[in-house]
Amino acid sequence: MSTEPLIRVVGLKKYFGDLKALDGIDLEIHKGEVTVIVGPSGSGKSTFLRSLNLLERPTEGEIYFEGVNILSPSANINLHRQKMGMVFQHFNLFPHMTILRNMTLAPVQLHKLTKQQAEEKALELLERVGLKDRANAYPSQLSGGQKQRIAIVRALCMNPDVMLFDEPTSALDPEMVGEVLDVMQNLAREGMTMIVVTHEMGFAREVSDRVIFMDEGRIVEEGSPAEFFSNPKNPRAKDFLSKVL
Amino acid sequence: MERLFQAIREWFINLAGKFQTDFIVDNRWRFLTNGLAVTLEVAFFAVILGIVIGFIVAIIRAGYDRSRDSAPVRRKKGRKRSGPVNLRALFSVAAWRRLGRGLFSFANWLCKVYLTVIRGTPVVLQLLIIYFVIFGSTNISKVFVAIVAFGINSGAYVAEIVRSGIMSIDQGQMEAGRSLGLNYIQTMWHIIIPQAFKNVLPALGNEFIVLLKETSVSGYIALEDLTKGGDIIRGRTFDAFLPLFAVAIIYLAIVMLLSYGVSRLERRLRSSEH
Numbered sequence: 001m002s003t004e005p006l007i008r009v010v011g012l013k014k015y016f017g018d019l020k021a022l023d024g025i026d027l028e029i030h031k032g033e034v035t036v037i038v039g040p041s042g043s044g045k046s047t048f049l050r051s052l053n054l055l056e057r058p059t060e061g062e063i064y065f066e067g068v069n070i071l072s073p074s075a076n077i078n079l080h081r082q083k084m085g086m087v088f089q090h091f092n093l094f095p096h097m098t099i100l101r102n103m104t105l106a107p108v109q110l111h112k113l114t115k116q117q118a119e120e121k122a123l124e125l126l127e128r129v130g131l132k133d134r135a136n137a138y139p140s141q142l143s144g145g146q147k148q149r150i151a152i153v154r155a156l157c158m159n160p161d162v163m164l165f166d167e168p169t170s171a172l173d174p175e176m177v178g179e180v181l182d183v184m185q186n187l188a189r190e191g192m193t194m195i196v197v198t199h200e201m202g203f204a205r206e207v208s209d210r211v212i213f214m215d216e217g218r219i220v221e222e223g224s225p226a227e228f229f230s231n232p233k234n235p236r237a238k239d240f241l242s243k244v245l
Numbered sequence: 246m247e248r249l250f251q252a253i254r255e256w257f258i259n260l261a262g263k264f265q266t267d268f269i270v271d272n273r274w275r276f277l278t279n280g281l282a283v284t285l286e287v288a289f290f291a292v293i294l295g296i297v298i299g300f301i302v303a304i305i306r307a308g309y310d311r312s313r314d315s316a317p318v319r320r321k322k323g324r325k326r327s328g329p330v331n332l333r334a335l336f337s338v339a340a341w342r343r344l345g346r347g348l349f350s351f352a353n354w355l356c357k358v359y360l361t362v363i364r365g366t367p368v369v370l371q372l373l374i375i376y377f378v379i380f381g382s383t384n385i386s387k388v389f390v391a392i393v394a395f396g397i398n399s400g401a402y403v404a405e406i407v408r409s410g411i412m413s414i415d416q417g418q419m420e421a422g423r424s425l426g427l428n429y430i431q432t433m434w435h436i437i438i439p440q441a442f443k444n445v446l447p448a449l450g451n452e453f454i455v456l457l458k459e460t461s462v463s464g465y466i467a468l469e470d471l472t473k474g475g476d477i478i479r480g481r482t483f484d485a486f487l488p489l490f491a492v493a494i495i496y497l498a499i500v501m502l503l504s505y506g507v508s509r510l511e512r513r514l515r516s517s518e519h
Contacts, residue, residue, distance in 0.1 A: 078423075096443070106427055155424075
């Protein structure tokens with residue numbers, strides 16, 4: 001593609017002491033693309049995802065987001081994070097606030113929306129995920145699947161340009177996985193740029209535009225889901241797929 | 246048996262007389278009420294000062310401890326440079342960041358010294374030093390000195406309580422706040438502190454009860470607080486029993502009232518969540 005990618009990662013490395021979590025990652029993410037990152041545990045998928053919005057500070061390398069190197073000392077990371085929504089494995093809703101406040105806190109505090117605008121937007125988003133009637137509930141009153149759907153719309157309330165998902169269904173009971181994947185699938189259909197770390201191979205196969213396989217802190221295979229699932233080239237990827245499929 | 250009964254009767258009659266001389270004559274009860282007012286005033290303002298100091302110190306300490314494990318970016322040598330103007334801007338921001346980090350680590354060191362010194366020396370000594378050394382050459386209100394001394398002392402304990410509360414909040418909460426674009430202070434204020442506060446409320450309530458009782462050493466700088474008031478009556482009437490027990494009962498009543506208030510507040514905070 002000729003257009004400037006939304007995210008461009010160059011030679012990204014991250015060490016935890018002597019441990020190499022990321023060992024030189026190069027990647028481009030284009031607008032509207034749904035990228036799924038898979039790989040065995042400890043392969044660095046989560047670390048990589050968390051590096052993109054600097055929840056982990058990379059040891060070396062460059063990350064360009066919308067053309068700006070966010071690792072440069074003059075970059076204001078708080079501004080960039082406003083445009084990168086993130087969904088966590090353990091939801092991380094704020095337990096002392098109602099659902100509505102969970103969603104409106106950031107846009108109101110950061111003056112992106114007035115309180116009234118934010119509430120309207122939150123209710124609209126809640127309607128879309130079928131949880132409008134829970135707007136005034138507290139997180140502890142919700143099921144895991146409901147919590148994760150809230151976490152997704154909380155991030156959407158900031159109107160992000162890209163959504164990062166860090167194993168969004170791994171902490172859920174099996175019967176609740178579907179409702180969360182549905183929301184993500186709708187989001188993908190609407191054209192949201194998404195980067196998803198997951199073990200849900202069905203989601204990767206059906207929804208993603210591209211699958212990335214990571215092992216030992218490197219991208220060892222990359223391709224369309226059809227290619228990746230039917231004809232993996234890397235032996236580690238073959239081995240991995242034979243175990244999870 | 247008869248004689249024992251007689252003795253008890255006499256003791257009570259005696260007591261009634263002593264009550265008269267201890268509290269009624271010369272309006273001596275005023276030593277207790279005025280003293281109580283001073284004690285409450287000192288405790289109240291010292292608690293506020295302690296909370297302010299404690300929270301600031303706790304936020305600096307917790308922030309420093311947590312920021313240490315995220316190492317700064319290692320830069321490549323021979324990086325492409327885009328021009329002198331840009332470079333200068335880049336340098337100045339980087340320089341400010343470095344200065345900020347330096348100040349942060351200095352503040353953390355200062356907090357550590359404060360905690361060590363305050364928790365490592367007796368509160369009476371701190372009170373004496375603040376009164377006779379730090380404010381020694383000035384004619385300053387004793388109530389003010391007591392507030393400062395007990396506030397600074399309490400702040401150290403509050404800081405450790407609050408810090409443990411902050412550290413007990415799941416790291417994911419901070420990450421969620423930061424990932425939405427909130428800065429460190431905003432995340433602390435809206436997300437971490439409210440949860441931490443609720444967790445440490447019983448410990449904080451305890452600390453304030455301890456503080457209230459600790460103000461009883463104010464007599465060392467001749468401040469006429471509740472304890473000193475009772476002691477003055479003892480000195481005037483040569484009766485120790487009634488004045489000192491009266492003082493004890495007043496402290497006990499206040500502490501019980503405070504404990505009740507804290508436990509009610511705790512219940513209310515808990516019910517607001519679930």
